[in-house]
Amino acid sequence: MEKETYYVNLNPISMDDVSRMKIPDSNLIQYEIRADAKELEQLDHLLNETQAHDLESRNLFTFRHFDESIEETDRHEFQRGMDHVLEKIYELGTPETKQKIEEAHILNDDPKRNMRKPPH
Template identity: 35%
Template sequence: MDNRAVYYVSTKGDIQPIRPDEQLHYFEILVNDKEKYELEHLFLRLHEQNKQEGIDIFSPSRHFNEEYGDADRREDNELMFELYRMIYLLGTAETKKDLEDMRVLPNLYESKR
């Protein structure tokens, strides 16, 4: 049997086994170790992408070149879509309803076209 545990995912990418403060927004998911690792890896890729974009600000050859900007935006959109898709698939009924109410997935899907 697949050992699944409840985790809470914050909008900053923290994945915790303990319910966060009620004032914070989080998504409740049920995951096994492999799924948790995959989700953590997606957040890591997104954070690395954002760090690279920050470094590029100081590179005149990249910062003012829209081709790099477009590529960065595409990468961000793809990672965000994948994160929300995975959270939706692993989410509890409440998490799925939250994401449906937020209309995040249709909007992200539209941005991929």
């Protein structure tokens, strides 16, 4: 399959948007990737799952946010999703994207970090 260029931003409001065109906004961090259809589908799935979980954990119409153990579990799950998204972006990223990610130190280099069980 042929790879094409796409731009991914991790803005919480539009996290699930992957664009073929770079958005002209200097305040928006966009990651340039090269992906074929299957890789793009995998990334879309990760983005949608992470976005859905983030929105679910922010549900203010419940009393779940008063339970610290549930909130900690939500943060843990969201962070694990973001780690997977960033790993995929790095994997598909152009050399410039990989450099940006490395310089920002946002990849999870500690495999045990997400293995820790949230407190109960």
